[in-house]
Amino acid sequence: MTTQPDEIKVEVKNLTKYFGNLHVLDDISFNIKKGEFVCVVGPTGCGKTTFLNLLTRIYSPTRGDLFIDGESADPKKHNLAFVFQEPSAFPWLTVEKNLRFGLEIKKLPKDVIDERTEMIIKMLGLQELRNSYPHQLSVSSEQRIIIGRAFAMNPDLLLMDEPYGQMDVKLRFFLEDEVIRLWQELGTTVVFITHNIEEAVYMAQRILILSTKPTTIKEEVIVDLPRPRRFDDPKFVAIRNAVTEKIKWW
Structure with missing residues (x-):
């Protein structure tokens, strides 16, 4: 996979969403480099799917915007591909x-x-x-x-929403490796939503940890581990435990 390490592909700027009086997302900002694999984790009900639906433009933000290559994301102009949990x-x-x-x-x-x-x-x-x-x-x-x-x-941004949540462990491991192989060979920019912290550490270059509602990015974690990754690697275990601690005390 060949990418320019400092080239920003996606910019999320001050992303905020209300549904009536319900404040779901609160002023979220981050960048994604071209070809980067980012996982998003957070507590149940924190708005992960709302977050993804804003990125796909299924919902429009109350405030803020999503930019691809410096332009406001537009499904008619940009390829915003997505993979959901349900068979489609x-x-x-x-x-x-x-x-x-x-x-x-x-x-x-x-x-x-x-x-x-x-x-x-x-x-x-x-x-x-x-x-x-x-x-x-x-x-x-x-x-x-x-x-x-x-x-x-060949999407500008590929969004995956817990695509293996209903599968058994063996199938999930197999498909995780398939996605990593495709990503490495094709250089696609990926945002992967998951509730499975071990899955996030196994797949991501960077993990965004979301807070409870109104949701913000609590922390970013760089996963600088060689591939293929091993679940029993002490460094893998340390990152998994650190991310878990950030979530379970909310």
Whole structure:
């Protein structure tokens, strides 16, 4: 993965959200470098999903803004791809057609669509499943479609909202490694929302710890560990414990 280490891809500036009188997010500001992998953690009910929905422009902020490459984020201009916890493969489309779908909506040239689709199919080992439908696949294979479809868009910002929350440990570990491999090879900028602190330490370059509502960023934690990471590495355990302490006492 080749990126410019100091190049700012995303700037979140004074992001604030009210729903009526409910103050959910309070003046959140941070930057994300191009190609950076950032995880967001926080206590239950702190507004993590609201935070993501503001980044995707599903909601509009009460105050503040999100900038991509110095411009206010606009889904019509920027590729804001996302992966949610619930299965979202189109059941009437094959694996290959699911992967092509977003690219065709964007009206990219056919040769670009063909090239990107083939790249993702090979990277995720879906060659033998390309003509299968989602209901014919295992849970992990179906989620690989969703992940691949998002990465195929070559997004300016990829947002992932607890995409493995309903899976068992073995499947989660497998898909975490798949995402890390795709991220390293494609250089995508990723914001990954999770309630699983161990998952955050395993995947992230940087962790943003959110407070309770009205939510602010309580702390940023740099995860400067080599990959592949080991759960029994004393440094891994120390970071996991430090992040846990920041959350459980709220």
